[in-house]
Amino acid sequence: DFVTRYGGEEFAIILPGANIEGAGILADKLRSNVEEFDFVNANKQPEGRITVSVGVASTRTVSSSAEELVHQSDVALYQAKERGRNQVILSVAPGVFERYNAANSPE
Secondary structure (H helix, E strand, O other): EEEOOOOOOOOOEEEOOOOHHHHHHHHHHHHHHHOOOOOHHHHHHHHHHOOOOOOEEOOOOOOOHHHHHHHHHHHHHHHHHHHHHHHHHEEEEOOOOEEHHHOOOOO
């Protein structure tokens, strides 16, 4: 697995061999851990805490093209932001996005 900074405030996590459900589980754990962590000066952030929005795409559900995979995960990220932030959105098929729900995910 690889973690890299992708842009100013964006990171990419590459999970070779992971399916969309496994990536969703990891992404939601990351999101939850950030939300619960007691960051210094977090009270100065909007809503008094630091959160993350996550977009997830998989070669098994979207495309084997690296460019399309990045595009679909980026669109999923912006869906997460537009839908209220602090959530994980999965690209389950080209142009089809669903909010990750831990209660409905196999573990």
